[in-house]
Amino acid sequence: MDIPYTSAEHPETRLYNGKLGIWLFLASEVLLFGAFFSTYILLRVGDAGNWPVQSELLNIPLATVNTVILITSSVTMVMAWASLKLERFDRFQLYFAATIVLAVAFLVIKGFEYAAEFSHHRYPKTNNFLAIYFTMTGLHGIHILAGVGVNLYHLVTARRWYQTDPERLTNRIEIAGLYWHFVDLVWIFLFPVLYLI
Amino acid sequence: MTNQHVERHIRQYLIVFASLLVLTVVTVLASRIDIGITGGVILAMIIAAVKGTLVAGVFMHLFTDKRKLIYVVLIYTGIFVMVLFFLISLSFGDSLNIEDSGSR
Numbered sequence: 045m046d047i048p049y050t051s052a053e054h055p056e057t058r059l060y061n062g063k064l065g066i067w068l069f070l071a072s073e074v075l076l077f078g079a080f081f082s083t084y085i086l087l088r089v090g091d092a093g094n095w096p097v098q099s100e101l102l103n104i105p106l107a108t109v110n111t112v113i114l115i116t117s118s119v120t121m122v123m124a125w126a127s128l129k130l131e132r133f134d135r136f137q138l139y140f141a142a143t144i145v146l147a148v149a150f151l152v153i154k155g156f157e158y159a160a161e162f163s164h165h166r167y168p169k170t171n172n173f174l175a176i177y178f179t180m181t182g183l184h185g186i187h188i189l190a191g192v193g194v195n196l197y198h199l200v201t202a203r204r205w206y207q208t209d210p211e212r213l214t215n216r217i218e219i220a221g222l223y224w225h226f227v228d229l230v231w232i233f234l235f236p237v238l239y240l241i
Numbered sequence: 242m243t244n245q246h247v248e249r250h251i252r253q254y255l256i257v258f259a260s261l262l263v264l265t266v267v268t269v270l271a272s273r274i275d276i277g278i279t280g281g282v283i284l285a286m287i288i289a290a291v292k293g294t295l296v297a298g299v300f301m302h303l304f305t306d307k308r309k310l311i312y313v314v315l316i317y318t319g320i321f322v323m324v325l326f327f328l329i330s331l332s333f334g335d336s337l338n339i340e341d342s343g344s345r
Contacts, residue, residue: 078321078326241272
C-alpha cells in the first residue's frame with residue numbers, strides 16, 4: 045500500500061502530510077509546556093515571599109554549557125537536512141550523527157546536574173521550586189531521549205531509504221528536525237526561567 | 242529548492258548559530274545586572290523571545306515556508322496559550338487566595 049503525500053504536496057493543504065502532522069503535534073506540545081510554564085508562574089507568584097533564590101540551588105555554568113550544546117545540535121540537525129537536499133549523503137550522516145552525540149552529551153550533563161542536586165539533599169519533594177524544576181527539566185529530558193531514539197532509527201536506516209526514496213527520507217529528516225528545533229526552543233525558554241530569574 | 246537556494250540558507254543557519262551563542266552569553270550576563278525582579282523577568286523573556294524567533298523562523302523555516310495553514314495552526318495555539326496564562330492571572334482574584342477564607 046502506498047502512503048499518499050509523503051513527498052508530494054496535498055492539493056488542499058499544499059504541504060506534504062507529515063509536515064502538517066508534525067506542526068499539529070508541536071502545537072499540542074506548546075500547550076503541554078505552556079501549561080507547565082503557567083504552573084511555574086502560579087507557584088512562584090503565590091509564594092513570592094518564600095521562593096528560594098533559584099541561582100543558589102542550581103548550577104548555572106553547567107546549564108549554560110548544556111544550552112550551547114543544544115543550540116549546536118539544532119544547527120547540526122538543520123545542516124543534516126540541508127546536506128540531504130544537496131544530495132551529500134556523507135555529510136548528512138556526519139551532521140546527523142553529531143546531532144545525536146550532542147543530544148546524549150546534554151542528557152549526560154543533565155544527569156550530573158541531578159546527581160549534584162540529590163547529593164545536596166535537594167529533591168522534588170524539598171520545595172515547590174525544586175518540584176517544578178525537576179518536573180519541567182525531566183519532561184524536557186524525556187523529549188530529548190525520544191528524539192535520540194527516533195534519530196538513531198533514522199541514522200541506521202537512512203542508507204536504505206536514500207537508495208529507494210531519497211525525497212521521502214529528506215522529508216522525514218525535515219520532520220525530525222522540526223521536532224528537534226522545538227525541543228531546543230523549549231530549553232531556550234526553560235533556561236532563563238528556571239536558572240536565571 | 243535549488244542548490245543555490247539551499248547554500249544561501251546554509252549561510253543564514255551559520256549566522257543564526259553565531260547570534261544564538263552571543264544571545265546565550267548576553268542572557269547569562271544580563272541576569273547578573275540588578276534591575277529588580279520584574280525588570281529581570283522582562284529582559285530575560287525578551288532575549289528568549291528573540292532567540293526563539295530566530296530558531297522558529299530560520300531553522301524551522303517559518304520565515305520562508307509561506308504556507309498559510311501552518312501559521313493558522315500556530316496562531317490558534319498562541320491564542321490558547323494566552324488563555325492559559327490569562328486564566329492563571331484571573332485566579333489570583335478568587336476566594337482561595339484570601340488569607341482567612343476559613344470554613345465556608
